[in-house]
Amino acid sequence: MRTEDLIKAISADAKSVEPPIAQTLAIAVGVGTLISALVFFGMFGVRDHFMDLMTSSVRFVFKFVLTLSIAIPAFVLARGLARPDFNPGKRLWLLALGPAVMLAGILFELMALPAEAWRSKMMGHNAIFCLIVIPLLSLTPLAAIIYALRKGATTHPVLAGAVGGLLSAGIAATLYAAHCPDDSPLFLAAWYTIGVVVMTGVGALLGSRMLRW
Amino acid sequence: MRAAIAGNESAYHKLLSELSQVLRGVVRRGFAGVGVPRDDTEDVVQDVLLAIHLKRHTWDRSMPLGPWISAIARNKMIDDLRRRGRRPEVAVDLSEFEIEGDDQQASIDARDLDRVLGSLSDKNRDIVRSISIDGHSAREVAERLGMSEVAVRVALHRSLKALAETYQEKKL
Numbered sequence: 220m221r222t223e224d225l226i227k228a229i230s231a232d233a234k235s236v237e238p239p240i241a242q243t244l245a246i247a248v249g250v251g252t253l254i255s256a257l258v259f260f261g262m263f264g265v266r267d268h269f270m271d272l273m274t275s276s277v278r279f280v281f282k283f284v285l286t287l288s289i290a291i292p293a294f295v296l297a298r299g300l301a302r303p304d305f306n307p308g309k310r311l312w313l314l315a316l317g318p319a320v321m322l323a324g325i326l327f328e329l330m331a332l333p334a335e336a337w338r339s340k341m342m343g344h345n346a347i348f349c350l351i352v353i354p355l356l357s358l359t360p361l362a363a364i365i366y367a368l369r370k371g372a373t374t375h376p377v378l379a380g381a382v383g384g385l386l387s388a389g390i391a392a393t394l395y396a397a398h399c400p401d402d403s404p405l406f407l408a409a410w411y412t413i414g415v416v417v418m419t420g421v422g423a424l425l426g427s428r429m430l431r432w
Numbered sequence: 433m434r435a436a437i438a439g440n441e442s443a444y445h446k447l448l449s450e451l452s453q454v455l456r457g458v459v460r461r462g463f464a465g466v467g468v469p470r471d472d473t474e475d476v477v478q479d480v481l482l483a484i485h486l487k488r489h490t491w492d493r494s495m496p497l498g499p500w501i502s503a504i505a506r507n508k509m510i511d512d513l514r515r516r517g518r519r520p521e522v523a524v525d526l527s528e529f530e531i532e533g534d535d536q537q538a539s540i541d542a543r544d545l546d547r548v549l550g551s552l553s554d555k556n557r558d559i560v561r562s563i564s565i566d567g568h569s570a571r572e573v574a575e576r577l578g579m580s581e582v583a584v585r586v587a588l589h590r591s592l593k594a595l596a597e598t599y600q601e602k603k604l
Contacts, residue, residue: 220545220564222452225478228564228588229485230445235589236437237489302490303503372487374507432483432507432600 237370240301244367248294251363252390255356263352265397278402281324285407286396289317289415290389293382297364300379301371307378314385321412324404332403343401346410352398353414354421356391357384361418365425373430380426381419388418433497437488448481455480455505462509468516478545480508482596548598556591559584 237243266272272279292313299305332340343349364383373379392411401407436444459473459480483504491500549557555577562568562576570588574581 220478220549222474222478222481223449224564225481225545226445226448226452227567228560229481229592230436230441230448231563231570232485232585232589232592233436233441233444234439234585236439239492240490241492243489302492302500303487303507304491304495304500370489372483372490372504372507374503431511432487 240367240371241298243370244298244301244364247363247367248360248386248390251360251387254359254363255391256394258359259356259394259398263395263398266400269397276402278328278404281404282396282399282402282407283393285317285320285324285404286389286393286411288320290386290393292316293386293389296382297368297379297386300373300375300382301368303372303374305374307375314382317389321404321408325408328404337405340401340403341405341409343403343406343410345400346406349395349399349401349410350413352395353388353391353411354418356394357387357414357418360390361387361422361425365422365429368426368430369432372432373426376426376430377423378426379430381423383426384418384420384422385415387422388415391418433488433491434493437491437493448484451484451501452477452481458505459509463513466513468513472512475545476508476512479512479596479599480505482592482599483508486593486596545595545599548595551598552591552594556587556594559587560591560595563588 296307296310296313299310300307328340329337361384364387365380368379368383371379392415401410433447436447455477456473459476460470463473463476484501487504491497549560552560558577559573562573563570568576570584571581573579574584577584579587
């Protein structure tokens with residue numbers, strides 16, 4: 220086929236434009252989160268005295284500060300990475316936000332608690348449950364994010380997938396934090412981190428396979 | 433591109449025609465150093481044009497268009513080099529975008545797309561051929577085939593998607 224003929228066919232298809240990719244991604248994240256939230260409320264629900272804890276417990280509030288410091292920068296990066304002309308180098312520092320908040324929380328907790336208490340706070344009540352639930356609640360957000368990124372045109376498929384995985388885990392961890400009875404930053408550092416890292420890896424793997432175009 | 437995204441066919445046609453000349457120069461220059469046959473550049477130009485079309489919703493209208501087109505061209509050129517087993521390092525610099533590709537090249541058949549055209553259903557191939565090679569409008573094709581114009585447009589869009597995908601699969 221001659222290029223000039225192809226151009227005729229393409230321009231006859233001018234009206235088929237899809238919604239802007241940023242909008243598609245935002246809707247996908249919203250829908251994925253909503254489904255995950257329905258699963259969460261159906262199966263687990265928030266802890267007793269949720270509202271009291273939000274106003275009285277620094278540690279409880281810190282959990283959400285941490286999970287949102289993972290999810291929000293990941294969303295900003297994912298939105299950029301969906302475009303081919305995005306240069307991630309300048310924005311990668313955003314990914315350091317979550318670890319920085321985590322580190323500050325750990326230091327604060329180590330100073331606030333006597334050394335004898337560290338171990339029991341870290342082990343918490345139900346670490347295995349946490350390890351299972353965070354990846355579980357990540358599934359629908361991740362599926363929706365990968366779907367949206369496939370509509371995009373990333374030039375960094377592995378990174379985009381990893382950031383998508385990170386975002387899905389950030390969403391899942393935010394939901395799970397409202398149920399989880401353990402509030403110590405030491406518990407978060409030991410167990411939440413595993414779920415987040417696993418989902419980031421899953422995202423990277425999916426990215427390398429599904430986000431090339 | 434703004435007019436094109438708003439659905440203006442003639443503005444889009446003009447943009448793509450000009451763009452294809454620029455792309456031809458860029459692809460040729462990018463491939464010159466790595467020994468890719470000159471005849472093969474047209475395949476890549478067509479692949480880039482299809483990608484620009486199918487991914488145009490990823491252009492953020494508050495950003496300049498040039499870097500977006502460069503990024504798409506670069507991605508497709510790297511893809512093509514990878515398929516050839518070459519080290520995929522391509523410099524795409526649209527700032528030196530002078531139109532050096534002679535337009536006659538547009539009249540030379542690119543072979544890849546013909547092969548992938550064969551993967552379409554008979555009806556869709558007919559629609560694509562009528563609109564592209566014979567230069568009919570979607571409405572004329574719709575009348576001839578007894579379809580609605582919308583159905584012809586949908587078939588055309590699906591076919592372009594299928595062409596881009598077949599390109600992609602061929603590379604894997």
